[in-house]
Amino acid sequence: MHHTEDMPELHRASKAYDNKEFMHSPAARSLRILAEYLQPATQFRLERIYNTIIFFGSARVRSPQQLQYEIEALQLHIERSTGAEQERTIAKLEQLRRQAELCQYYEDAVGLARLLTSWSLTLPQEKRFYICTGGGPGIMEAGNKGAYLAGGKSIGLNISIPFEQIPNPYITPELNFEFHYFFMRKFWFAYLAKAMVIFPGGLGTLDELMEILTLVQTGKIRKQMPICIYGEAYWRKVINFDYMVDSGVIGPEDLSLFRYVNSPEEAFEYLRTALTEIHQLPSTVS
Numbered sequence: 001m002h003h004t005e006d007m008p009e010l011h012r013a014s015k016a017y018d019n020k021e022f023m024h025s026p027a028a029r030s031l032r033i034l035a036e037y038l039q040p041a042t043q044f045r046l047e048r049i050y051n052t053i054i055f056f057g058s059a060r061v062r063s064p065q066q067l068q069y070e071i072e073a074l075q076l077h078i079e080r081s082t083g084a085e086q087e088r089t090i091a092k093l094e095q096l097r098r099q100a101e102l103c104q105y106y107e108d109a110v111g112l113a114r115l116l117t118s119w120s121l122t123l124p125q126e127k128r129f130y131i132c133t134g135g136g137p138g139i140m141e142a143g144n145k146g147a148y149l150a151g152g153k154s155i156g157l158n159i160s161i162p163f164e165q166i167p168n169p170y171i172t173p174e175l176n177f178e179f180h181y182f183f184m185r186k187f188w189f190a191y192l193a194k195a196m197v198i199f200p201g202g203l204g205t206l207d208e209l210m211e212i213l214t215l216v217q218t219g220k221i222r223k224q225m226p227i228c229i230y231g232e233a234y235w236r237k238v239i240n241f242d243y244m245v246d247s248g249v250i251g252p253e254d255l256s257l258f259r260y261v262n263s264p265e266e267a268f269e270y271l272r273t274a275l276t277e278i279h280q281l282p283s284t285v286s
Helices: 026-046 064-080 083-120 139-149 182-192 203-217 232-238 241-246 252-257 264-278
Strands: 052-056 130-133 154-159 176-179 193-198 227-230 259-261
Touching: 026 176, 026 182, 052 083, 052 139, 052 203, 064 083, 083 130, 083 139, 083 227, 083 264, 130 139, 139 154, 154 182, 176 182, 182 193, 182 203, 193 203, 193 264, 203 227, 203 252, 227 264, 232 259, 241 252, 259 264
Parallel strands: 052 130, 052 193, 130 154, 154 176, 193 227, 227 259
Antiparallel strands: none
């Protein structure tokens, strides 16, 4: 057919998978969900990662150094401000100082991740355990940092949220993932996990703890999975499991789903012993 002035020129349509408008539309939601399953699955297989130890905890827990830096910056701002602005800054400073007791958890997360990674590196490749975090700041950063300091790889499963969560610099670059769907992110937390450590945190941390406990309690996670609740003093104030037993909403046996731990060494010895037994690992000398 010959082109004439009366006929508009027609260009090739883009292929469906190259059509950004379509791929980001409600009609392609199932494809986006599938992509968030297939891409990590492919990368984990390429990196030969089959076992993870997940670290959960607050993004707002600072390292002692970062906390001191922020306190000094606020103190300087107070000196230079007046009126309502100064009052707001003073209130923010007091709130920041109340978080000082949480700083130790950052250091402890670094220490535990370092111990676990150093031990894991002594195991055969297919048996190794990799620290897996939510990829952001705070306790997540601490977990990735500990693995980095031990010379091992670690995973960051980040999530796109309105208040931007930027990947921390200690994630192994080829194991840095970005999710849109919370449930796909949670799937990848749980699917490869062979153990969990839950550090002090807020709503997101509570959500992650309760979801994993529920999956284990109901048998949806069938594998044996040691769960450490780190920082007994903090967590007993936040969740009264004993009262839940007394009230009959959980059974006494549910208290055996987890163990309180209070130091990197205690957590490491428990996890190493449990994982060695569960997975029939070669014994190592500490």
